Amino acid sequence: MRILLSNDDGISAPGIQILAESIRQFAQVQIVAPDRNCSGSSNALTLEMPVKIQRLGNGDISVRGTPTDCVYLGVNSLMVPRPDIVVSGINAGPNLGDDVIYSGTVAAAMEGRHLGLPALAVSLNGERHFDTAAIITSQLLRGLQQEPLRTGRILNVNVPDLPIEEIKGFKVTRCGRRHPADRVICQQDPRGNDLYWIGPPGDKDDFGEGTDFAAVEQGYVSITPLQVDLTAYAAQDVINQWLSQVKVT
Ligand code: MN
Numbered sequence: 001m002r003i004l005l006s007n008d009d010g011i012s013a014p015g016i017q018i019l020a021e022s023i024r025q026f027a028q029v030q031i032v033a034p035d036r037n038c039s040g041s042s043n044a045l046t047l048e049m050p051v052k053i054q055r056l057g058n059g060d061i062s063v064r065g066t067p068t069d070c071v072y073l074g075v076n077s078l079m080v081p082r083p084d085i086v087v088s089g090i091n092a093g094p095n096l097g098d099d100v101i102y103s104g105t106v107a108a109a110m111e112g113r114h115l116g117l118p119a120l121a122v123s124l125n126g127e128r129h130f131d132t133a134a135i136i137t138s139q140l141l142r143g144l145q146q147e148p149l150r151t152g153r154i155l156n157v158n159v160p161d162l163p164i165e166e167i168k169g170f171k172v173t174r175c176g177r178r179h180p181a182d183r184v185i186c187q188q189d190p191r192g193n194d195l196y197w198i199g200p201p202g203d204k205d206d207f208g209e210g211t212d213f214a215a216v217e218q219g220y221v222s223i224t225p226l227q228v229d230l231t232a233y234a235a236q237d238v239i240n241q242w243l244s245q246v247k248v249t
Helices: 014-023 067-078 104-114 130-146 212-217 233-243
Strands: 002-006 028-034 053-055 061-063 085-092 119-124 154-159 169-172 184-188 194-198 204-206 220-226
Touching: 002 014, 002 067, 014 028, 014 085, 014 130, 028 067, 061 067, 067 085, 067 104, 085 104, 085 130, 104 119, 104 154, 119 130, 130 154, 154 212, 212 220
Parallel strands: 002 028, 002 085, 028 061, 085 119, 119 154, 169 220
Antiparallel strands: 053 061, 154 220, 184 194
8 A cells, every 4th residue: 555645734743643653554655745834724735936945864755835736746746556545644633624625735636536436535533552553544545455445425524532442432423613703813923913823613503413523522533524515506596596686698
């Protein structure tokens, strides 16, 4: 099994390094990851400048670009032969509910999927037990080695921040939802200019049974199959009716 491993926290983040060590025991792994933290970069591509890469002494490839750049370049050029699967993570912090829209971790997996490969995004609901998430990811990958999953979907995996013996099992979930984020942090630089920081994500809103929030909260590994088609099919008729009274000219 040939795995392209990327992330959005940057190549030196503990999550990606711990995961690489764990999955190298049974797979060929090529790390292609951003040279810095790109959390919240979503599916951004670098189009207006060249993307510089650096091959590190240990074989990892550091990219001055986004997570999506990393997977695009990794699959199409840097990893020869091409990988069998794209894995992204382990992210420091959860990617639950609406987080998947902003997440560079999920975006890296999404790019793998766009390029026709199975893809896994893995996040830890905290920053302590990366080893737990590494074991879980290894188990999932071993499972895929034995029996490929033919859903054609991205798997968004969120692992509770607990020791492995306290993990209760897996739950297949749907995305919950957060309240809107509304905090803006304003500071001043030493020259008196205003600086703004985007605040933390909103609190969980829809976190009922069946959601990713609920599973992780209860000590289960949440696995949400994701698709990219955001079309609200149910709204198409309503919009058609409404458009009948809107003039084109
Ligand atoms: Mn991140």
